[in-house]
Structure formats: C-alpha cells, structure tokens
Amino acid sequence: MQLLDPSSELKPTHRPRSPRLESLDGAVIGLLDISKPRGDVFLDRVSEHLAKRGARIERYRKPTFTKNAPQDLRAKISETCDAVIEALAD
Amino acid sequence: MQNTHQQSSAADGTPPRREPDGLLLVVKHDCPTCQLVVPALQEMIDGGLKLTVLSQDDPAFPQLSDVDGRCGQSFDSSLERSHRLKTEIVPTLYVIHDGVATECAIGWNRAEWRQLTNLDDLGASLPESRPGCGSLNLEPAHLERLELQTKEFASRRIELGDQEDEFEAAFARGWTDGLPVVPPTPERVYRMLRGTDRAPTELVAKIAPDHVDCTVEKVAINAVMAGCLPEYLPVVLTAVEAACDPVFNWHGLAATTYFSGPVVMVNGPIAEKLGMNSGINALGQGNRANMTIGRALNLTLRNVGGARPGEIDRATLGNPGKLSFCFAENEEQSPWPSLAQSRGIAVGDSAVTLFAGEGPRGLIDQLSREPESLSTSFAMTLKTVAHPKLILGFDAVLVVSPEHARVFKEAGWSRSDLTSRLHSLLTSPPKELLRGAGGCAEGVPAALAEADALPKFKPDGLLIVHAGGQAGLFSAIIGGWVNGDIGSTPVTKRIVQ
Numbered sequence: 001m002q003l004l005d006p007s008s009e010l011k012p013t014h015r016p017r018s019p020r021l022e023s024l025d026g027a028v029i030g031l032l033d034i035s036k037p038r039g040d041v042f043l044d045r046v047s048e049h050l051a052k053r054g055a056r057i058e059r060y061r062k063p064t065f066t067k068n069a070p071q072d073l074r075a076k077i078s079e080t081c082d083a084v085i086e087a088l089a090d
Numbered sequence: 091m092q093n094t095h096q097q098s099s100a101a102d103g104t105p106p107r108r109e110p111d112g113l114l115l116v117v118k119h120d121c122p123t124c125q126l127v128v129p130a131l132q133e134m135i136d137g138g139l140k141l142t143v144l145s146q147d148d149p150a151f152p153q154l155s156d157v158d159g160r161c162g163q164s165f166d167s168s169l170e171r172s173h174r175l176k177t178e179i180v181p182t183l184y185v186i187h188d189g190v191a192t193e194c195a196i197g198w199n200r201a202e203w204r205q206l207t208n209l210d211d212l213g214a215s216l217p218e219s220r221p222g223c224g225s226l227n228l229e230p231a232h233l234e235r236l237e238l239q240t241k242e243f244a245s246r247r248i249e250l251g252d253q254e255d256e257f258e259a260a261f262a263r264g265w266t267d268g269l270p271v272v273p274p275t276p277e278r279v280y281r282m283l284r285g286t287d288r289a290p291t292e293l294v295a296k297i298a299p300d301h302v303d304c305t306v307e308k309v310a311i312n313a314v315m316a317g318c319l320p321e322y323l324p325v326v327l328t329a330v331e332a333a334c335d336p337v338f339n340w341h342g343l344a345a346t347t348y349f350s351g352p353v354v355m356v357n358g359p360i361a362e363k364l365g366m367n368s369g370i371n372a373l374g375q376g377n378r379a380n381m382t383i384g385r386a387l388n389l390t391l392r393n394v395g396g397a398r399p400g401e402i403d404r405a406t407l408g409n410p411g412k413l414s415f416c417f418a419e420n421e422e423q424s425p426w427p428s429l430a431q432s433r434g435i436a437v438g439d440s441a442v443t444l445f446a447g448e449g450p451r452g453l454i455d456q457l458s459r460e461p462e463s464l465s466t467s468f469a470m471t472l473k474t475v476a477h478p479k480l481i482l483g484f485d486a487v488l489v490v491s492p493e494h495a496r497v498f499k500e501a502g503w504s505r506s507d508l509t510s511r512l513h514s515l516l517t518s519p520p521k522e523l524l525r526g527a528g529g530c531a532e533g534v535p536a537a538l539a540e541a542d543a544l545p546k547f548k549p550d551g552l553l554i555v556h557a558g559g560q561a562g563l564f565s566a567i568i569g570g571w572v573n574g575d576i577g578s579t580p581v582t583k584r585i586v587q
Contacts, residue, residue, distance in 0.1 A: 001256055004274045005246040006265050006311040006393040008302040035576075064576035066342030 021083055025054035030081035034065040039087040046085060060084075092194055107174040108189030110162065112140035113207065115184070116177045119148035121223040124181045127198050128152040130213040135161045137209050144171055146180065146226040169227040173236040179222040197222035238280050244291060244307055247276070260315070265393055267385065267413055271315035282310040285320030286327060287587055294327055295334035297395030298341030299402045304330065304394045309386070312393055316386035316414075322364060322379055325442060326386040328585045329354050329416075332444040333391060337579040339446075343571060344397035347404050349448035350571035351412035352391070353487065354384050355555055357430035358440025360585055361418035368420040370559035373450050373489065373566060384416030409449040417557055423492055424556035425499035432505060432554075433582040440585040445487055445553065446571040446578035455494070456563040461501040464494060465508060468565065469515035473546055475569040479523045479533035481544050485551040485570035485580065488512075491558035494565050509552055516546035548573065553580060 021027050029050050031043045047057045058080055062069045069077075077084055115131065117124040134141050135157050142162040145151050149165035166172050175184065175191060181198065184191040185206055195202035198220040204212045227236055250259050256273040260266050272278065283290055283306070290307035297304045306327065313326050333340045333352050343350060356366055367377035375381060397403050405412075421428045430441040453471045458464035468488060476484040490498075498508060520541050525533040538544060551573060558564075571578050 001250045001254075001273065002276055003248045003250065003256065003259070004243055004276060004279050004307075004311050005248055006274055006308065006315055006389070008297075008300055008304075008308075008394045008396065009246055010300060010302060010396075064342075064572075066339060066346065066572055066577045068341065 023054075024050060027055050027082040028058060028080060029055045030058045030060055030077045030084035032069070032077065032084055032086040033059070033061040034087060035062055036065045036088070043085075043087045046087075092196065093192065107171060109171070109175070109184075109186045109191070110140075110142055111186050111189065112142065113183060114142045114144060114175075114186050114191070115181055116144045116146065116166075116172055116175065116225065117152065117181045118146040118223070118226055119151035121180050123198050123220045123222045124152070126216060126220055127181055127213070128154070130198075130203065130216060133212055134207055134209065137207075137212075139207060139209070142186075146172055168239075169232050169236055170240060172225055172227040173232075173240060177225040178228060180225050181222055182225075234280075238277060241276070241280055243276060243279065244305065245279075245311060264398070265315065265389075267389060267392065269413070271389070272317050274311045274314045278314045279307070279311050282314050282318065282320050282323055283307065285310075285323035288327070294330050297330075297334055297391060298397075299344060300394075300396035302394060302396070304334075304390065308394050309390050312390040313382075313386040316389050317378065317382040318386050319364075319378070319382075322383050322386070324585050324587050325356060325360060325364070325379075325383050325440075326390070328583050329383065329387045329442050329444065330390050332442055332581040332583040333387060335581045335583075338444055338581045339578045340391065340395070340397075343446045343578055344391065344395065345402050345404055346571060347406045348571050349405065349407055349409045350446045350569075351409065351415065352384075352387060353411065353445040353447040353568055354387060354416035355429060355443040355445065355487075356383075356416065356418045356440070357421065357428045357435065357443070358585070359438065360440035361421075366418035368418040368557045372417045372420070372557040372559075373415075380416050380418070381414050384411075384414030387416075388412060388414060411447070411449050415447070415449075419555050420492065420557050423495070425495050425503075426505040426554070426556065429553060429555045430582055433580075435582060435584055441582055442585060443553070443580060443582040445485070445568065445580045447487060447568040448571075450489065450566040450568050453565045453567055454563070455565075459497060461498050461503045461508070462511075464497050465511045466515060469512050471567055472512065472552075473516060473518075475546075475567065477532055479527070479530065481518075481523060481534060481546050482548055482551075483572055483577075485547065485553070485573045487553045487555060487568040487570070489558065489566040489568065490554060490556050491562055491565050492556070492560050493563050495556050505554055508554065512552060513545060513547065513549070517543045518546070520544055 031047055033039045033043055060077055132154055140160045144164050144166045146166050154161055179196045183195045185193040195206055200213045200218050250256060257270045260271045288306045292306045294304050294306055294309055309327055309330055313323055364379040366379045391397055419428050429443055435441040455464055455467035458467055472486055475486045520539050523534045523544055524539060525531055527533055
C-alpha cells in the first residue's frame with residue numbers, strides 16, 4: 001500500500017549553538033519581556049543579579065506575547081547584545 | 091480545427107506523453123465516422139505523409155497498406171495515450187510537434203483535414219463533414235482509472251511494507267491527533283481532489299509555526315485522513331485560509347498555554363447541502379460533516395504547519411474541541427440574519443467564521459419568558475468568560491438555542507437590541523474589578539480605578555449565533571482567547587468551490 005505524505009516534508013537544518021559567554025563581566029545582556037503579567041518582576045530580579053556580576057543590561061519588550069517579536073526588535077537585540085534572556089512568565 | 095492544450099495538462103497532475111512527430115489519428119472500430127475516413131487515411135500515406143493511427147478498441151482496425159514505413163499503427167488497449175492526448179471525440183486528427191499535439195481536427199471535416207495535411211484533394215469521395223463518436227477514454231468505467239494511473243502527486247509517496255498495518259503506520263509517523271486516521275492512499279486523495287475546481291498545486295496558505303506553503307493537495311490528504319467526503323473540501327480549504335489570515339493569528343493560538351483552538355461556524359446553503367448539523371447536539375458528536383471538517387482543519391494545521399501538542403502547542407489543559415469544533419447555524423428558524431450576514435457576507439453565499447475559542451459552557455435559564463430577564467441571565471454567565479474580573483481582553487460566542495431565541499423573536503428584539511442590552515448589563519464599576527477586590531488578587535490594574543465604568547467586552551467582541559435542538563431552555567457560551575491586535579480577531583470568509 002502507498003500513502004501520500006500529509007506533512008510539509010520539511011527537512012530541518014541543524015545549526016550549531018552560539019559559543020557560550022566565558023564571563024559576564026562587561027557583557028551586554030538583553031532582557032526580553034514578552035508582555036506577560038509579572039514578567040517584569042522576574043526580569044527586574046534577574047537584572048539585579050547580572051549587574052552584580054558586571055554585565056551591562058539592555059531591556060526590551062515585545063508588543064504582545066501572542067506573536068513573534070517584530071523583525072526590527074530581533075535585529076536590534078542581535079546587534080546590541082552578547083546574549084539574551086527571555087521571560088516567558090508562565 | 092483547434093489548438094490543443096495538451097502541454098498545459100501537467101497543471102492538473104496528468105503530464106503529457108511524448109508522441110511521434112507528424113500526424114496522429116485516434117480512432118475506434120465501433121464508430122461509423124472512423125470507418126468512413128479509412129480511404130482518406132490511405133490517401134495520406136500514399137501521398138507521402140507520416141501517419142500514426144491509434145486504435146482504441148481493435149488492433150486490426152483500420153486495414154491500411156503501409157508505404158515506406160510511413161504508417162504506424164498502435165493499439166491503445168489501456169486508453170492511456172488517448173487520455174493523455176485528452177481525446178474527447180473519435181476520430182481526432184492531431185498534428186504532433188516536438189512530441190506534443192499542437193493542432194487538431196475533431197470528427198471528419200474535409201476542409202480542416204486538408205488544411206492539416208496540406209493535401210488539397212484529400213477525401214474527395216467523402217462527404218463534406220461527419221461528426222465523430224465519444225472517445226472510449228471518457229467512459230466512466232475507464233476515466234477514473236485513467237486519471238488515477240496518470241496522475242502525479244507533488245507529495246511524497248510512502249510505500250508500506252506487506253506486514254505493516256496502515257493505521258499503525260500513521261500513528262508511528264506522528265500524523266494523527268490521537269485517533270486513527272483514514273489512510274491517505276493516492277486513490278482516496280484523487281477522489282478528494284474532485285471536490286474542488288482548484289488545482290492541486292494551488293497555494294492555499296502559508297501555515298505557522300513552520301511557515302510552510304500549503305497546497306490544495308496537502309489539504310486534501312489531511313481531509314482524507316479526517317474522514318471527509320470530497321464535497322466537504324471547499325469548506326476545509328476556506329477554513330484553512332481563514333485560520334491563516336494574519337489577524338486570526340494561528341501562530342499564537344497554536345502555541346498558547348490557554349485552552350483555545352479554532353472553532354468553525356458554517357453559514358449559507360452549503361451547510362444544508364453537506365448535511366451539517368445545526369440542530370440537536372449541534373456542538374457535539376454524531377454528524378460526519380461537522381466532525382470531519384473541523385478535524386481536517388486541525389490535522390492540516392498540525393501536519394503541515396507543525397503545531398503538535400507538547401512541542402509548539404503548549405496548552406496547559408487544552409480542550410476536546412481541539413480535535414474538532416465545527417457546527418452550522420440554524421438559519422431557517424433564527425430570529426436574526428445569520429452570523430455570516432452580520433459580518434458582511436451576502437444573502438445566498440456560504441461562509442465560514444473562525445473563532446479562537448475554548449470549549450462551550452452551558453447556560454441554564456428555564457424561567458425567563460421576557461427578553462429583559464433572559465438577557466440578564468446571559469450577561470451573568472458571559473461575565474465569567476476568562477474570569478469575572480477580567481475585561482476587554484476576551485471575546486465570546488453566544489450560541490442561542492431555539493427555545494431561548496423564541497423569547498427574543500416574540501418580543502421583536504433584533505440582534506443589535508440583544509447585543510446592546512448585553513453590553514449595557516456587562517458594564518461594571520472599577521471598584522468591583524480591581525486587583526484585590528472581593529478578596530481576589532486577579533483583576534484589572536489600579537490605573538483603571540478612576541474610570542467611570544468598565545465594559546466586559548469590546549463593542550465587536552460578542553458574536554451571536556443560533557443553533558441547537560428544539561427542546562431545552564439552555565444556551566451556550568464559547569469563551570475566546572486573547573483578542574484584537576494582541577491576540578486573535580474572528581475571521582469570516584466566503585466559500586468558493
């Protein structure tokens with residue numbers, strides 16, 4: 001019996017992970033709030049801890065948690081930051 | 091004489107076969123006109139032309155004397171060559187150039203045959219014209235087999251082993267929603283595709299979260315798996331298009347931790363034509379069209395778009411309607427124009443409305459006989475959508491049953507009368523809704539404390555639809571997901587065949 005493939009037939013490509021930061025000292029860390037309740041509370045606390053370790057913090061916010069971050073926001077984060085932490089808040 | 095369209099036939103999945111250049115004639119013995127033209131065929135060979143004769147029913151027909159190998163005779167016993175030529179009438183005389191037919195003359199027409207052959211005295215002893223007979227490849231007994239034999243699908247074919255169970259194979263490949271699916275064999279998909287005039291290769295939508303192009307053929311495969319009949323396919327296709335409208339925000343709906351999934355509401359003549367249920371148990375099980383149209387939408391979104399539970403689908407609890415939640419409106423007995431008409435669809439057109447909704451919740455009022463009282467019951471229950479203290483972020487569908495609708499009908503209340511009354515009843519003072527009010531942390535932020543009054547729903551956030559059995563003073567509320575620009579906006583789309 002033959003069946004026709006109901007899927008998209010996508011072949012995922014494997015991409016290597018970005019190199020891990022060796023130190024937080026002087027690193028620029030982006031904190032992305034996705035606009036969920038209390039995400040800011042979580043990120044405020046994370047920011048305090050990272051600052052103590054010498055990181056410079058950049059704060060960002062998605063317009064809504066239900067959609068992808070806008071392209072220009074993604075571009076800005078990738079150009080500015082050495083790493084990013086996203087607060088999913090759920 | 092006609093230009094042929096053989097070369098464009100690849101668009102419908104039947105690629106042309108390359109025929110020998112020169113003249114090609116398709117005939118059958120059981121056709122008086124084919125027998126009539128035999129002397130003209132001999133004249134063509136004797137006149138130096140290269141002629142291929144394709145006989146559909148008799149390898150010995152016609153009896154011709156070859157000259158210098160110019161006459162080729164073939165028996166098209168399978169009728170595949172006739173099918174690929176798209177022959178409708180015999181005899182048909184084709185001009186083959188670079189392997190494909192470019193011109194043809196149908197039946198016997200002396201002037202046309204002379205023009206195609208450049209023989210000025212061809213068929214002088216024959217009548218001026220005679221119509222032909224129907225080509226064998228068009229007979230129903232052959233047509234489906236031929237179309238299936240020659241059809242090429244864009245989708246990958248997967249060959250199952252002799253010992254492999256086809257139902258288990260679908261589970262093993264991750265294609266199902268947890269229930270068995272109808273195995274999508276080429277035969278079944280072929281028949282499903284006959285439910286629409288749209289080409290299998292036509293793009294229906296780009297589906298999130300994988301953002302891949304979804305064709306009519308992929309929707310048809312998933313519709314087979316869901317158990318649809320071919321005539322349901324236009325509704326499924328429209329539902330997929332509506333779900334992928336950017337304002338519906340399928341990506342977010344697929345990924346949400348909330349309960350919701352796509353709810354499909356069907357309006358217009360197609361609902362009755364397909365035998366959809368808008369009556370007893372309209373939101374429940376038991377009707378093939380209701381169940382399988384909704385299921386086909388969800389299977390397509392899952393299998394093509396890639397939204398699988400536990401992966402991109404992060405629902406905390408989900409709801410059983412994510413298998414299928416599809417019903418029709420009872421328009422005939424409704425006191426109001428249909429839901430689709432209230433959203434801009436013309437009378438007589440069919441449409442789907444997609445709503446990002448959770449499961450239905452019941453609403454009992456067996457005592458109200460006045461619209462003021464009954465609408466108050468509706469409002470009290472509508473206030474609980476998402477949370478009694480949360481406002482404006484969630485839309486709702488109010489499914490009014492026939493016995494409840496009768497109260498409004500007898501009082502002469504229009505849809506807008508009811509909607510206005512509900513909005514009015516669902517406006518609350520901020521002090522009742524603030525975080526912490528009533529001993530409950532959930533609620534609206536303190537910044538809204540000074541507002542005059544706060545509405546529960548946006549002005550367009552209530553959709554009212556009429557459905558259900560004739561007995562029962564119950565209605566239902568389908569609570570929405572996050573609405574508007576930050577979430578999902580309902581989409582209504584006209585169905586085309």
